[in-house]
Amino acid sequence: xxxxxxxxxxxxxxxxxxxxxxxxxxxxxxxxxxxxxxxxxxxxxxxxxxxxxxxxxxxxxxxxxxxxxxxxxxxxxxxxxxxxxxxxxxxxxxxxxxxxxxxxxxxxxxxxxxxxxxxxxxxxxxxxxxxxxxxxxxxxxxxxxxxxxxxxxxxxxxxxxxxxxxxxxxxxxxxxxxxxxxxxxxxxxxxxxxxxxxxxxxxxxxxxxxxxxxxxxxxxxxxxxxxxxxxxxxxxxxxxxxxxx
Numbered sequence: 389x390x391x392x393x394x395x396x397x398x399x400x401x402x403x404x405x406x407x408x409x410x411x412x413x414x415x416x417x418x419x420x421x422x423x424x425x426x427x428x429x430x431x432x433x434x435x436x437x438x439x440x441x442x443x444x445x446x447x448x449x450x451x452x453x454x455x456x457x458x459x460x461x462x463x464x465x466x467x468x469x470x471x472x473x474x475x476x477x478x479x480x481x482x483x484x485x486x487x488x489x490x491x492x493x494x495x496x497x498x499x500x501x502x503x504x505x506x507x508x509x510x511x512x513x514x515x516x517x518x519x520x521x522x523x524x525x526x527x528x529x530x531x532x533x534x535x536x537x538x539x540x541x542x543x544x545x546x547x548x549x550x551x552x553x554x555x556x557x558x559x560x561x562x563x564x565x566x567x568x569x570x571x572x573x574x575x576x577x578x579x580x581x582x583x584x585x586x587x588x589x590x591x592x593x594x595x596x597x598x599x600x601x602x603x604x605x606x607x608x609x610x611x612x613x614x615x616x617x618x619x620x621x622x623x624x625x626x627x628x629x630x631x632x633x
């Protein structure tokens with residue numbers, strides 16, 4: 389079981405994300421351990437100061453290295469893997485989620501509004517980002533990383549197959565899904581999904597996933613093709629493409 393500890397100055401934001409719905413039930417059943425810690429708890433001054441003005445001038449406040457180091461010391465174990473959420477980090481991916489799900493203890497340090505003391509970077513094992521944009525703080529990013537990773541742990545999802553047939557597996561987007569009603573405003577569920585022929589259904593879903601990926605995420609499609617020795621200019625033709633109706 390992977391255990392998570394999140395260090396933040398806004399613990400309520402993280403708790404609202406990771407202690408609800410599927411993850412909340414998994415925590416209650418003892419399938420995953422998610423600790424959320426207020427960095428202010430380690431401060432020693434009366435104002436519980438966690439940031440200060442930057443040397444050299446500039447706008448905003450900077451998260452203090454001594455405070456973060458003290459907070460890390462409270463939760464860090466010999467087997468801990470520490471992540472800093474930062475726009476300067478490598479973009480988090482499904483492959484990262486699967487990698488982190490194999491680790492015993494993941495600690496996430498939430499980045500701060502205007503920035504962090506650069507010496508904090510030496511305290512962590514890696515930096516991760518959700519993408520090329522800036523958030524007001526790292527709480528949303530940390531929550532997303534915990535969610536994406538924890539859902540891969542055994543028993544967290546009700547159906548074990550759910551984590552194995554979804555977007556980004558094998559660098560493909562997920563195939564389109566349908567449920568009742570059969571017909572809605574002139575659009576019907578594709579016949580192949582009603583056929584009961586599981587071979588046809590698997591082939592249709594793969595072709596749909598490949599066609600969707602080629603159209604929407606050519607970067608993923610190129611990686612998928614390189615992995616399987618396919619020609620990226622050849623996109624599978626699909627029947628009853630719901631997106632073309």
